[in-house]
Amino acid sequence: MRIALAQLDLLIGDIDGACAQIRQAVAVAAKQGADLVVCPELAAFGGYPPRDLVERRWLVERQWAALTALAETVALPTIVGCIEPLAGAARPALANALAVLDRGVVATYRKRLLPTYDVFDERRWFRPGEVASVIEIRGRRVGLTVCEDIWPSADSGVDYGVDPVAELIGRCDLIVNASASPFHVAKPALRRRMLADVARRAGCPLVYCNLVGAQDELLFDGDSCIVASDGALIARAPRWTTAVTVADLADRVADVALDDIDDLWTGLVAGIRGYCAKTRQGRVVLGLSGGIDSALVATLAVDALGAANVTGLLMPGPYSSRGSIDDAVALATNLGIAHHTLPIGDGFDAALRTLQPIFAGTPSGVAEENLQSRLRGTLVMAVANKLNAMALTTGNKSELACGYCTIYGDMNGGLAPIGDVYKTDVWRLSRHANRDRERIPDASITKAPSAELRENQTDQDSLPPYHVLDRILRRYVEESASPAAIVAAGEDPDLVAKIVRLVEVSEFKRRQAAPALRVSRKAFGIGRRMPIARAIG
């Protein structure tokens, strides 16, 4: 039996586009002699997560009509993720389903385990399926599952009280899993182990087809594959790209190695490229401070969009060092991007003059520091509007966690490419960016980080060394460890208290932050929902 994995990159709600891609994938698969085509979760609706678009019942109906029409035309049995409208008025009146197309929609299966943690909200939109489904295709019994259905509770931590895999054991010759499984660093290795475990446990091959591409903050690495009942690899789709991969169940291939930092780089590039493509943005603009964060984001943007579509703005202010300006120019030159120098001095002086009625006689402080950042943010947006480009923010996760960023200033932008990357990983990625040749100036990587908003300022005036900060943040933000537990693990109590307080009081900034590409288990954004008004410390 030959099976095709249709690893698709889709646009939410673009039903015609999705059906065209599915039709094209089936045609390719047919030419390669496939007996069955498997598409990702919710493919017919244009991918994942559809969020509250699913509440537009008319859109769901249109998708169902398009899927029904598609079913008449496909040359091969095809399993497509879709939204199934359920009979009756009671909500949720939808299922996250699979449709089996074979001259008509010949069967459907409804996802049974609906994740409702982190970035997932499936109970909000869908009613869980209640029964297993085994269909017959070319004489083989094929068990159907969707994404979470096969993840053991040891990984998700969630006890659904149902084990869909157990119900399929002994009842099928093959298990299909259609997924939209978001990427984070180290997830691919985890997923590969999990898939081999499921195939061995089920005692039959497992066909895993995952979505690929970017959807707002979520990244999908693809990594679709077919695993034999002994855990051996039958086929593997290329990662981070669309593909129709066809294999015979008798095939065996060697696996492709994984590298976390390379993966992180590729994912961030795919995230920028996908977000821009799917929001119809051809160009980006960003501030270049001479520091490592903006240098990294510019380099990622060049890899995503090409140097011709990236514009850098140098916006020196009263406290900018000569070295920073030189480093920013060197970066732009290395990358071959357009850059302009727009000093903020005149604007800063004008603003301070305007503010005299209120500022006169007060000491210079956070108002004056933020003002510089906001004037820069205003210039970035003015240029973005003029060039019909999108602004990228350059803040990293460590900053965003501690609130070391200015709302309506350096936080201005439509996407935060490294908003889920800790500063220590910013350094690792920057060295990776230079693996073939120096693109990010060495000085940007090695100098002490500074916002340069006052005389002789450095980040470490008020923060611990970044390796200590990031270690504490990982425990507090990602693992929800208590301050007491972090101290018990050996951290300084005063430092922990200080950092916890910074994280807590800057929640209001993150509520208004640009979507940050999610590359960790717990990113700021749709997967972390905190009240702003709450008890602090």
Add this chain to the structure above:
Amino acid sequence: MRIALAQLDLLIGDIDGACAQIRQAVAVAAKQGADLVVCPELAAFGGYPPRDLVERRWLVERQWAALTALAETVALPTIVGCIEPLAGAARPALANALAVLDRGVVATYRKRLLPTYDVFDERRWFRPGEVASVIEIRGRRVGLTVCEDIWPSADSGVDYGVDPVAELIGRCDLIVNASASPFHVAKPALRRRMLADVARRAGCPLVYCNLVGAQDELLFDGDSCIVASDGALIARAPRWTTAVTVADLADRVADVALDDIDDLWTGLVAGIRGYCAKTRQGRVVLGLSGGIDSALVATLAVDALGAANVTGLLMPGPYSSRGSIDDAVALATNLGIAHHTLPIGDGFDAALRTLQPIFAGTPSGVAEENLQSRLRGTLVMAVANKLNAMALTTGNKSELACGYCTIYGDMNGGLAPIGDVYKTDVWRLSRHANRDRERIPDASITKAPSAELRENQTDQDSLPPYHVLDRILRRYVEESASPAAIVAAGEDPDLVAKIVRLVEVSEFKRRQAAPALRVSRKAFGIGRRMPIARAIG
């Protein structure tokens, strides 16, 4: 039997504060001879919605320990909403529960119907309870329920497959419902009808205790009450304020009338006051354009915080009319608030000079318009930082829906008091503000709305009359009606297509908007979750 409704206003996560308030309420109730005290949903954790704070297991444990200690000291049987940690490691390992305190925690009940629509995410955090609970207090059989448990599916539209009220009929002499039921306009009347229906259906009195106050964008009006088995009113707590209301089940009182526009006013004032109090902000600052939106927000802020804590900024620009400046001054004078005039001309000129390398030779357009708004936004934030105040945004729901607002400009601020109020309701509220005397200048109410960002601009250059716009927006945003259905209801097809497109393409702005006080069934914010990257039109 005498029952006390402890209608509390709490701070999420402030466990000590919550326990102190409960203890105090019990003391008051005891003095008035109560036999039983009922507190709102999740009271022991500091109210609703706790969101991902519940993932801090140590905080939940601390709450449980505090509740257990409290149980030893209360003089009366007391029913308290709380988070109950469940045994075992499987997630969700928590229940949205009631604890019955009576010299120890003598019983718990776990909420059975967990809403997961609109602003609710309860399946994310809690495991549903599986059994009804009837306890005995002073010889009476008391059935326990939490909020959604008693709402019929005709209202929520959700079919849970379980009817907790039905399971209590005939088994108890009294039903208690502890709630955290968010306000929206017309909800109180709906809720009163529902409560009377439940009491009649159950054939016994219903004790309803609701949270009061504001929590981020959510408002709670309280309106706690006791309803007799025939639907008659036994007691009603005052609305929009904390109260301990004690009544005998034999009592009868006349009900208090409801008025939607007065309620909306009171709710918005409570929302501003609560948000500021709970985020430790004493002062607010906002731009005064002379238009009706900023005039309304300033007036609401004065009612919430007092004139001494509101600062208005007049920021005339190249296209500001003399009338607008006069109207803003008249408003500030009427309200008795501090106001400063900070013209943006110098800053605008400086920015345009700085941008010359890029702007030279281009026609003036959206970049120059937004620039004015962003310079104003930057001044507002500078003053906010300097005065240690919070900025309020002044945009209304009609603007926010259509994207007629500038991100990082007039959208700057920590709270959007009227971000869920349509423009047509802005006019109604403004007339309400002047019910006793003119506070909002009549000219601000009667003149044609304009952003004044270019020569002779008015909102109706590019938008239909607001009563038409708002009617279309209500159908599209709140009712999820399809464009075709809206046209079929009699609207102009081209206009519907244009407005739908405006709503769709401005999703990215709303993702970064300040929390908007929720006063409708469907507000922009945590209850409406849309992908940014998606098919448009």
